[in-house]
Amino acid sequence: MINFRYRDNLALVESSQTQRIFQSNRKMTGICGPSIFSGLKKILPLPACFPVDLMHLIGLNLPDIFVKLWHGTIACGISDSKSDWTWAVLVGDVWKQHGAAVAAALPYLPGSFDRPPPNPAEKISSGYKAWEFITWIYGYCPALLHDILPLPFYQNFCKLVQGIRIIYQHSISRSDLQTAYLLLTEFCEDFETLYCQCWADRLHFAPHSIHIVSHLPHEPLHTGPSDATTQWPMERAIGDLTAQIRQPSKAYANLSLQAVQCAQVNAITSILPDLDPHHNKSHSLPHGSRDLGGGYVLLRAKDNTAREVHLCESTAIQVYLSNAGDSEADVMVTKVVRWARLRVPTGQIARSAWKETKDLTKLRMSRNVKVRFFFLPVNSLLKL
Numbered sequence: 154m155i156n157f158r159y160r161d162n163l164a165l166v167e168s169s170q171t172q173r174i175f176q177s178n179r180k181m182t183g184i185c186g187p188s189i190f191s192g193l194k195k196i197l198p199l200p201a202c203f204p205v206d207l208m209h210l211i212g213l214n215l216p217d218i219f220v221k222l223w224h225g226t227i228a229c230g231i232s233d234s235k236s237d238w239t240w241a242v243l244v245g246d247v248w249k250q251h252g253a254a255v256a257a258a259l260p261y262l263p264g265s266f267d268r269p270p271p272n273p274a275e276k277i278s279s280g281y282k283a284w285e286f287i288t289w290i291y292g293y294c295p296a297l298l299h300d301i302l303p304l305p306f307y308q309n310f311c312k313l314v315q316g317i318r319i320i321y322q323h324s325i326s327r328s329d330l331q332t333a334y335l336l337l338t339e340f341c342e343d344f345e346t347l348y349c350q351c352w353a354d355r356l357h358f359a360p361h362s363i364h365i366v367s368h369l370p371h372e373p374l375h376t377g378p379s380d381a382t383t384q385w386p387m388e389r390a391i392g393d394l395t396a397q398i399r400q401p402s403k404a405y406a407n408l409s410l411q412a413v414q415c416a417q418v419n420a421i422t423s424i425l426p427d428l429d430p431h432h433n434k435s436h437s438l439p440h441g442s443r444d445l446g447g448g449y450v451l452l453r454a455k456d457n458t459a460r461e462v463h464l465c466e467s468t469a470i471q472v473y474l475s476n477a478g479d480s481e482a483d484v485m486v487t488k489v490v491r492w493a494r495l496r497v498p499t500g501q502i503a504r505s506a507w508k509e510t511k512d513l514t515k516l517r518m519s520r521n522v523k524v525r526f527f528f529l530p531v532n533s534l535l536k537l
Contacts, residue, residue, distance in 0.1 A: 159200050163187060201375040204382035205365065211317055212283030214362035216290045219310070220277070222348065222358065223302070224248065230354025240306045240348065247301065249274050254297050255289055262288070263519040265501040291317055305347055312340040313366065320369050321380050334370040341367045448498030454508065459488035 162182035169175035179185050190196055221227035225241035235241065243251055252274025259269045268282055270289040291314050298307060316336035319329050344363055349355040369379065376382050394415065400407040422429045438444060443451040462470070470486045493508040504519045 159184075197376070204376045204379065205369060205372050206384055207320070207369075207379050207382075208283060208384035208388070210362055210365065211291075211321075212287050214360075215313075215366070216286040218358075218360065218362065219290065220273075228357060230352075233352065233354045239303055242298075242301050242303075251297060251301075255293055258293060260516055260518050262292075262517060263501065263503075264517040265519070269517075290314075305343075309340055309343045309347055312336045312343070316340065316366070316369070320373075323378055323380060325373055325378055330370045330373060334367070337369060338367045448496075450496040451492045452494040452496055452502065454493040456491040456507070459490050461487060462489055 162184050163186075166175065166178045166182055166184050166186065169178050188199055190199065190202070196202055218227075220243075222238075222240055223243040225235055225238060225244050229235050252272040255270055256272040262269050266288060268284050268288075270281075270285040270293070273281070273289060295311055295314050298310070302310065313336075316333045319325065319333040319336075322329065325333075341364060345359050348358045372379050372382075394408060394411050397411045398404055398407050438450060439452060441453045441455065445451060466489075467486055470489070471483075474486075475483075491505060491507045493505055495503045495505070497503060502519065506520055509516065509518060509520050
């Protein structure tokens, strides 16, 4: 339906015979002319093919609103008073303690999460990155703000977090989208009730980025999972291409040439992947590793001998072997050979406690993983 309406509105704008009529039609439809993407031969229907700017919306716009509200730095209207802002809890010592807690969580954030968020009380005005905001706001704050943010505001925030986490999934079921729609719609409605309170001087508390959140669950129906159409690759490509400029006097011409050459190389390696020197390496396992199947790979280092295990560990191994269908599961395992690392199906690498016994202030811990029921072949397990 939206595609037909867009085509009708575009036809109306293009049929304008005078400048005055054009300005009127443009204002009424929000369209000033055909899109450059209309020239592409293969494209999803306009305008449904344009995904939401998930990177900047989730990583910058929403965090900016909440930080200003909780920190009490958002503009205060003439008839309003900050003393009535019960949600402004991250002030004074509480703000400093919250920042210290964010910094102290560093050892417990695996390296696969890339940039850890620094202390916001000290660094938030020093180029805080979108990914740092995402980890801080949607990863840390649901725990760090518990019993600090008043309950109605905390529940409203948690609805947003749960909805955003669903939207960022690589694979989303229809039932998940329905859940996200309910959560994010309730978040938007409750946000206006809790923060704005039908007060004209508080209208700026709820900008466009708050209202657009309720539309996020509709996007995957048009363009697939939203995490696959975010702006992260585009931002990375812009950074890579601009870094390759070697002719400052004709920067844009040189940038265009670099982009064309990059596209040509990508096209050739896509057609003939064997030309890529990293292609074969990406399909081979590291030296000394062991493929367990199901996407799990044991990686070195490996202990040089079998060592005694605690009774609780022995019991856990025995239960595992029994569930895996081992006919000799009743035999108690008292010694095992330890491995340092495990690559899980997501590509992330988890380390064992055997090798992760360093000073936590100098380590990004990666032994806390979400485990699903997965039984290895018994013969493979006994060979380890």
